[in-house]
Amino acid sequence: MLHFSILGALEIRTSAGKAEIPGDLQRSLIQVLLVSEGRSVSGETLAEEMWGDSAPDNQANALQAHISRLRRRLKSLEPDSPVSRLSTHPSGYRLTVAAGELDADEFVKKIAEAETLLAARPERAAELLRQALGMWRGPAFGHFPGGAVCRLAGARYEEQRLRAMELLFDAELRVGRHARILAELNEAHISNPLRERFCEQFMIALYRSGRQADALDAYRRMWRRLSDEIGVLPSPSLRGVEHAILSHAPELTPGDDCPVSQSA
Template identity: 40%
Template sequence: MEIGVLGPLAVLDGGVPIDIPGEKVRAIMATLALSPGVTVSSFDLLGELWGERPPRSAANSLQGHVARLRRALVQHSGKETMRGLIRTSGTGYMLALSPACVDASRFVADVELAGRLRGSDPGKVVTVLAEALATWRGPALLDTGHGMICRTAAARLEETRLMARELVIDARLALGAHHEAVPELEELLSRHPLRERLCEQLMTALYRCGRQADAISTFHRLRHRLTAELGLEPSPALQGTLAAILRQEAALLRGPS
């Protein structure tokens, strides 16, 4: 059994998709999949499905939605044992799967591994994260409703996805692939114009490509946005990168970004 939340909800049994009908039923499955092997309280599920003011019938409705979820798992798989995938406890429900069966859990674990390898094995970082990023099929938790648990998890996963792309770029710069990194960094910075780490990476890549003036211009564009929109100056790290470029420090050409 595999559960995918890095995009629309996907439930697969031996690679065969199982249709989970109804937004609330999908929200239950997604919420449980975010904490596999851990009981999610009925109180939290009620809040996820109906917000802060659930109707009086919400508890009964929750039981009905869970029953529909179990029925869908059994009917589409043809296996009565699939009913036990959603377990009832005294306080709520649990998805009886290992975190390794959920794409989001695997993705976060891969990013954590890449973070540990970043200073020692950039080639491995690129390989691990290229495979991990390829598992995304669209925005996280795309069709699982607007409950707080799923919305918070989606934002956290999207931030982790961006961190993963930054780690990949760090690794590529360490491997000397600065020319290839520039277009990707320009595209990322256009979508995240206040992201200082992306700006620092782009400045470094441009400088290593012999484009010192463009690297300096990149800094000043970000500085203008920061001061105009937030009243802030660039971080000391970013200002340090600018200073190193202005001094034409040789270490910036060969060292990690």
């Protein structure tokens, strides 16, 4: 069994340890096959991902050579496997990856499971989300994002990572752990200054920590940033949190029977 990691620099691990995939073109090839989630990828797409506008004159032959090279490399990592993971189809090429072998797939599954548990079992949801976020070793694909297909996939995974952070903070707030996550929330808010949900959660955590003035100051700074940088007003949800803080709304009080909502 192999384990493929793309939540960070590309890694392939076997029972014996980390396996090297030498060369940028080989890394580009396996990355685009991995993010295609078991679907066939056309030769044209693979070539575009590997070479962009610098494709060689003998592009088809060059691609076939790289396919053969990767197939041999993967086979060498699983010498007892009766079939090749990398197969050829009329529509292109497909890499077979079983359940549990790709970190990005496991990351997405953990988020989905946590989301279903958030209302009824927020502590378990928080545990799953911390496990999921702990799978990241750096930006998707590290410092080698590849071509357009991989860059789009990387952006999609990054959005899911931010969503997982939002869900985690929601879960922690539901069980009254506002003090525990204040530093994490502050970092998330600073790192994503136009993402309003982090600001909402940060304001709630500050308010619950007895720092109402700081919570309202965070709102004012967010208001100015939204106005100055993109010319919009805070969303109804963010304005609702400010109003709830000013009126000391009971829904801001932590408790199992009083979950934090998007509209606070």
